[in-house]
Amino acid sequence: MKIIDAHMHFSNIESFKETAIEKSKLDYSYDGIVKEYEESNVVLGIGMGLVEKEKEGFPDPSSPTPMGLDLDQRIPSSVVYCVGVNPYQLQKQDLEELDKSLHDPKVVGIKIYLGYYPFYAYDEVYQPVYKLAKKYKLPVVFHTGDTYSERGLLKYAHPLTLDEVAVQHRDINFMMAHFGDPWTLDGAEVVYKNRNMFADLSGLIVGTATDIKRYQDSPRFFNHLKHALTFTDNYPKFLFGTDWPLVPVQPYIDFVKEIIPKRYHEDVFYNTALKVFPKIKIYL
Ligand SMILES: [Zn+2]
Secondary structure: OEEEEEOOOOOOOHHHHHHHOOOOOOOOOOOHHHHHHHHHOOEEEEEOOOOOOOOOOOOOOOOOOOEEEEEEEEOOOOOOEEEEEEEOOOOHHHHHHHHHHHOOOOOEEEEEEOOOEOOOOOOOHHHHHHHHHOOOOOOOEOOOOOOOOOOHHHHHHHHHHHHHHHHHOOOOEEEEEEHOOHHHHHHHHHHOOOEEEEEOOOOOOOOOOHHHHHHHHHHOOOOHHHHHHHHHHHHHHHOOOOOOOOOOOHHHHHHHHOOHHHHHHHHHHHHHHHHOHHHHHHHH
């Protein structure tokens, strides 16, 4: 089965580098991802654009809009990306730059970092961004759930807050990153109710293959996730994603395969990504 990783990172972020060394123990580099993707039959990864201006700065108020992938000199041919938005940098000129970036064949969507930046998805500040998403028929991805930084503010990243933006903009497809974890049942209701809301299953675990196994075997740890998936009763609305470098690719594929019924694997690991990110079809 060919696989699309709908959520990964390839940015020069200090906390990702530390995680790769200390927790997931993988090679966070150009060669590292190319090798892991080849070994796991991942044909395309969708990177989430992010730029850190100051060391350990993320969420960084001085980062530019748009934010791209800046880990190495070049981006692997098997990686495309969503440009990141910093709501503090949305002046006229920034919006022009954002508009321009969306013409790049490698740019397949827009990423908004809820919780890392203290604005709700439906806030006025993001409306010019949605206008561009509409203009170019591109999806918008929201970070939701736990923030990978103590400086984040969780209330802005709660999945229930996505209901309002989904209603405001029925003609934009949205992806709720991490399924709002740990508020997955709230996330499930928003996905269930709104035809334009999808969710990725990335970043539910941070660590090595051994850590993934440990969580997987713990009966309580994933009850909330399984409950939420079952409640939505609509597996084709979920997308596989790793959140690499937070976990190695193959063990995470194995984990997601186990929580999704087999007859929906083609959808979750491939078809739904094509539906949400139509621009990627030129790479497949
Ligand atoms: Zn991520």
